[in-house]
Amino acid sequence: MSSSISNSKNVLPKAGTWRGFATALVATAAAVTVAILALIYAIDPYDSGRSILSSEPGVRPQGPRTANASRGRDPAFDAAIFGNSRIQLISPERLSKATGLAFVQLSVPGSGPKEHLTLIDWFLRHRKEPPKALVVSIDETWCTSDPELTNEQPFPFWLYSSNPLEYAGGLLRFDVLEEVPSRLAYLLGLDAERARADGYWDYEAEKSAQGAGAGSAARRELQQTPYANARLFERDPQEGRHVFPAAARIKEVAAALPEGATLVLVTPPLYKNSLPPAGTEQAFRLQACRDEIVASAVSGHSRTVLVDWRVDRPEIRNPALFFDRVHYRRPIAQAMEADIVEVIRRYPSHP
Numbered sequence: 001m002s003s004s005i006s007n008s009k010n011v012l013p014k015a016g017t018w019r020g021f022a023t024a025l026v027a028t029a030a031a032v033t034v035a036i037l038a039l040i041y042a043i044d045p046y047d048s049g050r051s052i053l054s055s056e057p058g059v060r061p062q063g064p065r066t067a068n069a070s071r072g073r074d075p076a077f078d079a080a081i082f083g084n085s086r087i088q089l090i091s092p093e094r095l096s097k098a099t100g101l102a103f104v105q106l107s108v109p110g111s112g113p114k115e116h117l118t119l120i121d122w123f124l125r126h127r128k129e130p131p132k133a134l135v136v137s138i139d140e141t142w143c144t145s146d147p148e149l150t151n152e153q154p155f156p157f158w159l160y161s162s163n164p165l166e167y168a169g170g171l172l173r174f175d176v177l178e179e180v181p182s183r184l185a186y187l188l189g190l191d192a193e194r195a196r197a198d199g200y201w202d203y204e205a206e207k208s209a210q211g212a213g214a215g216s217a218a219r220r221e222l223q224q225t226p227y228a229n230a231r232l233f234e235r236d237p238q239e240g241r242h243v244f245p246a247a248a249r250i251k252e253v254a255a256a257l258p259e260g261a262t263l264v265l266v267t268p269p270l271y272k273n274s275l276p277p278a279g280t281e282q283a284f285r286l287q288a289c290r291d292e293i294v295a296s297a298v299s300g301h302s303r304t305v306l307v308d309w310r311v312d313r314p315e316i317r318n319p320a321l322f323f324d325r326v327h328y329r330r331p332i333a334q335a336m337e338a339d340i341v342e343v344i345r346r347y348p349s350h351p
Helices: 003-010 015-043 064-072 092-099 113-125 164-171 174-187 203-209 216-223 245-256 281-300 330-346
Strands: 079-082 103-105 133-137 262-267 304-308
Touching: 015 164, 015 174, 064 113, 079 092, 079 113, 092 103, 092 330, 113 133, 113 245, 245 262, 245 281, 262 281, 262 330, 281 304, 304 330
Parallel strands: 079 103, 079 133, 133 262, 262 304
Antiparallel strands: none
16 A cells, blocks of 8 residues: 555544544534524514514515515504405495595405415404404305315415414514615614505506506406306206305304404405306305305394405496406496495494
């Protein structure tokens, strides 16, 4: 054996040295991770209220998926609106003026019942005073038979979790880390622009500016008849076999409401061609879904009222009042608001 080979073996680190190095490396990485996590937790990027160091209310302008954590815990509001873009045009300001309550808009475009129920839970958990009214949009996404109510779009459930470990784990994300500088600038007053406190986003102006609903493509979409070949039945072909897990979940929400609160369930409108004809299987299923959800909510809370816009009425026959088959314009939103105000006035809040 040559001396060069022998010497090279003599300078190789011992096994214990490698183990010590690996242990130190892991410990250092863990310490850095904990330090970063502690910093992010203290900064509270989305104003979730979990950090005592963050006293500046609100968040910078951002999407409702994260901004609603701040809005939903704001004690200024005693009433809220939940749903997706099909209830988004309902104005919390107009409802507040008409009812004397303080509404916040907590809808999230592209969301379904799992997200809605999560936000309802967040809102209720952060009321020091009993809530006065909840307005909940019940559309076709609530009619799923999936017991998990699986969501189709990404949503930060960790942000609204009651489990502190789940929340802490959610903070270890690159997009959260990216939010830290903006949050610091907001907290230090370097960027004072704040997202609208009541959560209202009037998409009509934006869609109109983009020409939505005005072109030939939009008109062709409204003219489509998706149920043209739907089969008619004398009675519900699925009678006795409908299962809507969301109904049981809304019953739990309703049962948790204080006696004086009003629960308003809203079925948002569809353009006339998108309503399944009476007597079809699709119409039977939607009817069964609506009836089961409403009955479940009423059984949990007697002050539950349905505002049903999934019916044939003059407004839904006017294509000028729709951007597409499911997104309507302000005149319909204001008519829906009038219906919501009417039922809330019919059941005035009391302690």
